[in-house]
Amino acid sequence: MSRDRNGSLLAGFFRQMGEVWILFAETFRNLFRKPWERKNFLQQLEEIGARTLPVVSLTAAFGGLVFGLQTYVGFHRYVGQGSEAYGGPIISLGLTKELIPILVGLMVAGRVGSSMAAEIGTMRITEQVDALFTLGADPNRYLVVPRTAAAFLMLPCLTLFGDIIGIICGMFYNVTIMGVNGKVYLRNTLLYLQFWDVVSGLIKAAVFGIIIAVIGCWQGLKAEGGAEGVGRATTRAVVIASICILIVNFFISKFLPG
Amino acid sequence: MIGIVDLHKSFGSKKVLNGVNLEIPKGETMVVIGQSGSGKSVLLKLLIGVMTPDRGEIRIDGMNVAPLCGEERLRVTRKFGMLFQAAALFDSMTVAQNVAFGLKRYTDLGPDEIAGRVADSLAKVGLRGIERLMPHELSGGMKKRVGLARAIAYGPEIILYDEPSTGIDPIRADAINELIVLLKKEMNVTSVVITHDMVSATKVADRMAMLYEGRIIALGTPEEIKNSADPIVQQFIHGRAEGPIKNW
Ligand SMILES: Nc1ncnc2c1ncn2[C@@H]1O[C@H](COP(=O)(O)OP(=O)(O)OP(=O)(O)O)[C@@H](O)[C@H]1O
Ligand SMILES: [Mg+2]
Helix, strand or coil: CCCCCCCCHHHHHHHHHHHHHHHHHHHHHHHCCCCCCHHHHHHHHHHHHHHHHHHHHHHHHHHHHHHHHHHHHHHHHHHCCCHHHHHHHHHHHHHHHHHHHHHHHHHHHHHHHHHHHHHHHHHHHCCHHHHHHHCCCCHHHHHHHHHHHHHHHHHHHHHHHHHHHHHHHHHHHHHHHCCCCHHHHHHHHHHHCCHHHHHHHHHHHHHHHHHHHHHHHHHHHCCCCHHHHHHHHHHHHHHHHHHHHHHHHHHHHHHCCC | CEEEEEEEEEECCEEEEEEEEEEECCCCEEEEEECCCCCHHHHHHHHHCCCCCCEEEEEECCEECCCCCHHHHHHHHCCEEEECCCCCCCCCCCHHHHHHHHHHHHCCCCHHHHHHHHHHHHHHCCCCCCCCCCHHHCCHHHHHHHHHHHHHCCCCCEEEEECCCCCCCHHHHHHHHHHHHHHHHHHCCEEEEECCCHHHHHHHCCEEEEEECCEEEEEECHHHHHCCCCHHHHHHHCCCCCCCCCCC
């Protein structure tokens, strides 16, 4: 975070928080006003979905595997031989509520948040954002709203997809590789994993989607100073969004009912 | 009609406009001259509303639009067309999509009529058959002319030209001067033209204004400006390094 010319680090922090908040409020208001930029919205859905699906699959798969591995070790060591099949619900709970939403959020922040900042930042410094306005397109509606709405919808989808892959891979590790009793594993998983566990993870993901898009667009829109400035905006978008995701994740976990 | 009253604009501690006053009647072509960095482009951006002034009024047909923002300001923007100094073409769109952009938003024309208008506007700036090219496939001068086609396509009442002939060969540049004059004659367009080229200034201007240190220091017909007694104006229009302007 940059130091203000005439303020402290803290003042700079709050000023930037204010900027993000104002952008978010404006975007939220515009979301309910017609006409919508449908074409841009569909394009962003595709962009966010198609771009990140491979990455999300891969991270979810290895997240599931490694989580399955450590849970197996835990049960094996502390509860005893034969108890490993009880790891199923724990793995699924951990994956759907925490690990997958965070992994998806961080991956999308790196993949999509950065490209939003780079694209809009380039448009800003080449005056294309100004040109939009002169030709009757409000930049917020044309650029920010479609991206935010698309990220808001797409992140839960990606997360649900990641949940399924992660759970399958966790099970694959335990049942296929380590020889845990598959029937017991599956029964326990279905018995203890609740609908709400999955939903609360999806709610988190939707919030992360908003964070990624709003911060990416915000950094893009305030980019200045040529290619270097766009580069800075891109890096900042990823770093700030990632930190926000981790912080917000804790508070959602804390305050969403268990 | 455009009325600019006591307009101020700073960036941080840097004062760019420091009390600009200017009246531009309907149908007039006003040429603004001034040093590089004197705030000419900023003045145009304030007029069209992509920047907001710190202080002062911008009257468009009698209404002060300076305090408007967002949606309300966008409604006034319909009256304007702007050619950006660096063209500012949308680089993810074809030439045709660029030129059609304002038409789609500002008019109810169907796709065929839009395609026709796009071709017309491109023909007016001397470009034909390049509809499907992308901006990165164009030369600098072509970009500028596509930018101009985009600005005039939807028939705005007020056109702001930021250095229309810079980066364009002399013959094309003169064709653009003629286009500016033609738009004024046929459509009664009000124009603000920024240029460093005294020949084209003389050709298109009804009146000229010189921006210096954040204010308009000279205003008059091209004749009057040429014969101005002000040594600053004289130094500038004759392009002399020696004179009262030192900070170049
Ligand atoms: N977005 C901005 N942020 C900060 N400073 C700006 C911005 N836009 C313009 N300026 C400053 O305002 C001053 C005037 O800029 P402007 O682009 O209007 O000059 P100009 O008269 O058009 O010059 P030229 O003839 O070279 O195009 C410059 O000193 C520039 O540094
Ligand atoms: Mg300029």
